[in-house]
Amino acid sequence: MFSTLQHLIVLLLSVAALVGAIWALVDASKYSDGQYKNAGKNSKGMWLAILGVAALIAFISLPWPLGGGGGIGGLLGIAAIIAVIYYFVDVKPKVSGTSGGGGRPGGW
Secondary structure, three states, rough: OHHHHHHHHHHHHHHHHHHHHHHHHHHHHOOOOOOOOOOOOOHHHHHHHHHHHHHHHHHHHOOOOOOOOOOOOHHHHHHHHHHHHHHHHHHHHHHHHOOOOOOOOOOO
């Protein structure tokens, strides 16, 4: 009984990590490279590569019945989750708050 519950929890966490990584990858692609530079972050290409690898790791880690991995709880899986969380918490707010032309967004 507990092993089934544990497997279901690992499956749900792994699917959530995959969805989050894909969401971050799509979101990162809609900003220009200038917005990343204005925000003082790595280039757009670097973030697309980081989030692409995170999505790949999350996909490979999917456990049965969706995949053959052992779940997102391994060292690489945790690194992928940290990269996605860092993007949403630190990079996205700064990048989306800048304009591509170098000026301040809105306001005075």
